[in-house]
Amino acid sequence: MVMSDKTTILLADDDVDYLFQMKLHLQQSGYKVITAESQREAEELLQSVQPDLAIFDLMMETEDSGFILCYKTRRKYPEVPIIIATAVASETGVSFGLNTEEEQRWIKADLYLEKGIRKEQMLTEIKKLLKA
Amino acid sequence: MLVVDDEPGICSGVKRILERFTVSYPFMDEDRGFDVYESYTGEEAIGFIQQSPPDIVLLDNKLPGIQGTEVLDYINKNNRDIIVMIITSYASLELAVKATNQGAYDFIPKPFTPQELKSSMENVTKNIFLRSMTKKLNKEGKEVRFQFLSVLSHELKSPLNAVEGYLQIMQERQAGNNLSDYDQVIDRSLQRIKGMRTLIMDLLDLTRIQSDEKDKQYKQVNLKEVAQGAIESINPYAIQKDVTVELHMDKEVEVYGDPNDMEIVMNNLVSNAVKYNYHGGGVDINIDGDMQGVHIQVRDTGIGMKKEDTARLFKEFVRIKNDQTKNITGSGLGLSIVKKVIDLYDGHIDVESEPEKGSTFTVFLPITKYKSETTTS
Numbered sequence: 292m293v294m295s296d297k298t299t300i301l302l303a304d305d306d307v308d309y310l311f312q313m314k315l316h317l318q319q320s321g322y323k324v325i326t327a328e329s330q331r332e333a334e335e336l337l338q339s340v341q342p343d344l345a346i347f348d349l350m351m352e353t354e355d356s357g358f359i360l361c362y363k364t365r366r367k368y369p370e371v372p373i374i375i376a377t378a379v380a381s382e383t384g385v386s387f388g389l390n391t392e393e394e395q396r397w398i399k400a401d402l403y404l405e406k407g408i409r410k411e412q413m414l415t416e417i418k419k420l421l422k423a
Numbered sequence: 424m425l426v427v428d429d430e431p432g433i434c435s436g437v438k439r440i441l442e443r444f445t446v447s448y449p450f451m452d453e454d455r456g457f458d459v460y461e462s463y464t465g466e467e468a469i470g471f472i473q474q475s476p477p478d479i480v481l482l483d484n485k486l487p488g489i490q491g492t493e494v495l496d497y498i499n500k501n502n503r504d505i506i507v508m509i510i511t512s513y514a515s516l517e518l519a520v521k522a523t524n525q526g527a528y529d530f531i532p533k534p535f536t537p538q539e540l541k542s543s544m545e546n547v548t549k550n551i552f553l554r555s556m557t558k559k560l561n562k563e564g565k566e567v568r569f570q571f572l573s574v575l576s577h578e579l580k581s582p583l584n585a586v587e588g589y590l591q592i593m594q595e596r597q598a599g600n601n602l603s604d605y606d607q608v609i610d611r612s613l614q615r616i617k618g619m620r621t622l623i624m625d626l627l628d629l630t631r632i633q634s635d636e637k638d639k640q641y642k643q644v645n646l647k648e649v650a651q652g653a654i655e656s657i658n659p660y661a662i663q664k665d666v667t668v669e670l671h672m673d674k675e676v677e678v679y680g681d682p683n684d685m686e687i688v689m690n691n692l693v694s695n696a697v698k699y700n701y702h703g704g705g706v707d708i709n710i711d712g713d714m715q716g717v718h719i720q721v722r723d724t725g726i727g728m729k730k731e732d733t734a735r736l737f738k739e740f741v742r743i744k745n746d747q748t749k750n751i752t753g754s755g756l757g758l759s760i761v762k763k764v765i766d767l768y769d770g771h772i773d774v775e776s777e778p779e780k781g782s783t784f785t786v787f788l789p790i791t792k793y794k795s796e797t798t799t800s
């Protein structure tokens with residue numbers, strides 16, 4: 292299927308380098324990317340834009356910024372798939388507030404990813420979510 | 424576990440779902456099950472909690488008599504160990520978010536499926552387990568490192584990811600073959616590496632202050648020299664930001680201690696005062712001594728911070744994130760280290776701050792104790 296309009300991805304992360312690299316990568320893969328450097332910025336963007344998919348960092352202004360964004364997005368645009376990406380180390384076995392896999396399940400983000408994953412893998416996941 | 428809900432259906436539902444449900448966790452010796460008790464009102468719930476405090480309270484927000492939040496308040500005051508989960512309808516999610524800020528552990532949106540209830544109970548159980556573990560480790564002095572290492576790995580991984588990403592961009596020649604087109608990429612990589620270096624330096628400070636007493640070199644330390652040293656090392660940055668740093672001392676002030684420790688305190692406070700300042704701002708350092716001890720005050724005309732932020736400052740890895748601070752590198756360790764040093768000397772540190780006006784950090788180090796203890800070494 293040929294799409295006339297590019298698929299839009301909203302990317303919110305307070306690590307400007309991650310934001311830059313991810314944006315570049317997604318653009319090269321043919322997506323239109325809008326970025327926000329904070330939860331607040333993302334909320335503002337969500338007022339006027341409906342993305343086709345959203346990727347939120349977990350810890351921005353507060354430890355659970357990503358989750359709050361998740362709720363707000365869900366309420367406004369129930370069909371938009373959401374990925375929560377974070378660099379919190381899962382290896383250490385310590386749970387940080389809200390981010391175990393179980394919690395993620397009922398927080399209802401569609402996917403919970405570690406930031407260190409390969410870019411190609413991220414793309415595969417995005418494609419999967421957009422198709423569903 | 425105690426379920427507090429005025430709808431008997433919910434209570435019995437929860438009971439039924441959790442009756443044969445157990446949680447297993449690799450770190451736990453055995454699976455955990457649930458004993459479920461019910462209360463239909465907040466008053467009843469408080470009575471129950473007074474009698475036999477449960478581990479978990481599943482609390483409906485809307486109750487006939489006193490509200491869920493009041494029960495939460497009661498638990499916060501009297502039984503802080505109890506984990507409170509709020510049951511809430513989707514409509515009042517915002518309220519639930521607020522409740523979690525007030526100390527509720529989490530919330531379950533209503534209506535929930537058995538699977539959702541089980542998932543969150545599983546997670547709470549793990550949390551209870553981790554908490555008790557942490558308490559035990561805490562007693563043995565191990566807790567700090569347990570948490571610390573996981574945050575640390577996060578703090579080290581982020582810049583590594585960033586630099587790696589940039590190197591890949593260069594490797595794939597994504598901006599063409601002209602090296603100058605990669606200036607920004609190189610610049611950012613260097614920035615992130617610098618941030619990592621700060622973190623490592625802070626870590627070294629941390630190990631140094633926690634080193635054995637015998638490695639410390641206690642002597643009379645001239646605070647004027649320490650302050651001047653601190654000003655000197657921040658000077659290049661201060662010039663760049665056009666921040667004036669002034670030292671005010673009416674007399675020579677000495678403190679008995681390890682010079683390293685004093686440098687750590689002064690360097691961190693002065694460098695923060697410059698870092699979190701406006702272009703053209705000012706920093707005043709006041710040092711004074713009396714019979715009780717030494718007073719150090721570092722006052723700046725910088726960006727300041729909100730009251731709720733000042734409360735968290737001295738914890739490890741706390742950085743206040745907003746538009747004004749986002750381009751300033753730092754590990755969030757500095758003030759936690761300062762606090763540790765000051766605690767070693769039985770002193771105290773306070774902060775007063777107003778957003779957009781500036782901050783004042785005040786340190787007091789008592790004198791007497793150390794004078795009398797020195798005779799032994």
Ligand SMILES: Nc1ncnc2c1ncn2[C@@H]1O[C@H](COP(=O)(O)OP(=O)(O)OP(=O)(O)O)[C@@H](O)[C@H]1O
Nearest residue numbers: 695696699727742743753754755756757758759782
């Ligand atoms: N003088 C100040 N004015 C305003 N905010 C401050 C000031 N000093 C500290 N802060 C805030 O407190 C936070 C913690 O400070 P801290 O010194 O612990 O870490 P840092 O500056 O991020 O890193 P580093 O330890 O590498 O200097 C900072 O991120 C900053 O937001």
